Amino acid sequence: MEIAYSKALREIEGRVCPWQSVTPPNRLETTNRELLLGLYTSRGGDPREALREALRRITGRRHVFLAPSGRAAIAQILSVLPSHEVVMPAYTCPVVKTAAEVAGKRIIYVDCSAGSLNATSAEFEAEARPGRVLLPTHIFGLPTDIDNICALAKERECVTIEDAAASFPSRPDGRLLGTVADFGVFSFERSKRLPAFRGAAIVVNNERVVDPEVFESHAAAVPMKDGLPIRELLFSLIFNFATQPSVYGRFTLHRILRGHRSTLDVEEAPTPAEARNTPFFNRAFHDYQAHLVLRALNRWETIGQHIENLLAVYKSTFASTSVRTFITGACDEKALLRFPITLSGIERGEILRRALRCGLYLETNYESPLAPKSEYAKYPNACWAAENVVLLPLYRRLSREAAETIGRQVVAISEEVRCVAKA
DSSP states (O other), X not given: OHHHXXXXXXXXXXXOSOSSOOOOSOOOSSOHHHHHHHHHHTSXXXXXXXXXXXXXXXXXXXXXXXXXXXXHHHHHHHHHSOOSEEEEESSSOHHHHHHHXXXXXXXXXXXXXTTSSSOOHHHHGGGOOTTOEEOOBOGGGOOOOHHHHHHHHHHHTOEEEEEOTTTTTOOTTSSOTTSSSSEEEEEOSTTSSSOOSSOEEEEESOTTTSOTHHHHHHHHHSOOBOSOOHHHHHHHHHHHHHTSHHHIIIIIHHHHHHHHHHOOOOOOOOOHHHHHTSHHHHBOXXXXXXXXXXXXXXXXXXXXXXXXXHHHHHHHHHTTSSEEEOOOTTXXXXXXXXXXXXXXXXXHHHHHHHHHHTTOOOBOOOOSOSSOGGGGGGOHHHHHHHHHOEEEOOOTTSOHHHHHHHHHHHHHHHHHHHHHHHO
16 A cells, blocks of 8 residues: 555645544454453364364365465475476466465466456466466455366466455355365465454365375474464454554544655565564464354355445445445455456546545555566556555455445546546
8 A cells, every 4th residue: 555655645745634533444353352252262172273274164165274374374385395486477466476485486476367366267278388386366255266277287288376365255257166176175364254363274275286284394394483473363353453443533543644744764674584584474273263263254254245235335436436346246255355447547546545535544465566577568457446446345244334335435536536527
């Protein structure tokens, strides 16, 4: 979000957002009460094994392994594969690139589809060569055509890793995303639907590619720090307080905006050696974190139903407007992580500025394609998505009324800009 807001705020001096309650772009699905209660209720039994068993039941797979993070999970899979090259979307989360670099793989990028934010089988086809790994993403929970990608991979003798970090537990056609490719990855990081600060699961769907036991030996060979994630717990407790709308709008957001104004510099990605030395790679997934995921799984139906209701609000509000959405019939609406939109013909900075003036802080993400800047011309759709997509919130503590207000404000912004343009 830093790049988009730094550019948007360059032309404005003074306070840009009113001193009022503001709906935050995201809130944890876990309350402070649940976080603190888990410190006591996670002490008995073996929560990590209980989580693995729960995931075995959900996925229908025998082999499920826990990892420190989603990026560590991808890096672990890539590390045990003999392939030297991995093909991934140019528009996706930057930590996927970090994972491939940590595993020592050469990265080949593909564009995303013009009609979608995902790279589909049509984009992967040109780069699907024998011996390569194809790494498709279900971005923001929107499913790509994973069956076609896997069929292409089988035909071209490629291995597939399904990045389902943002889509768990999505079942667009009755099958769980993350169980279609040779390997699947689920994420339990803070921004995801089942958050546990960090953490992930590796699902082995094709035991013929590598012996699943290699993941156990690989984990044992990598030095890991163990222990309760105190720093992450304290951060989450503060985060829950700071993202209360009354606090967020009057204090938190103004602090964030001051940070956005301060610089246009893009933070450099960590080197593989630096990445390995972070908790995302060297901190073991703790029993307490497993317990948090298990509790969230137990209330998934309630969470999913609420997300579906929020989607219905957005879809109804944007019907017959100039707001473009990316929801298709193939989407499992209960499992969508964000609601991506674009406002055709309107510069995103103008959208963000007008939104702030009416007390709306819109989320942006993946603001630059992963490919080197010198190669941007090869990925026009990824560049377009990075420069135009805006994400609307979807979380359990977001009310239908708040979602309706956000939707109406977005439509009003679109109409205002178009009226000015016509004048």
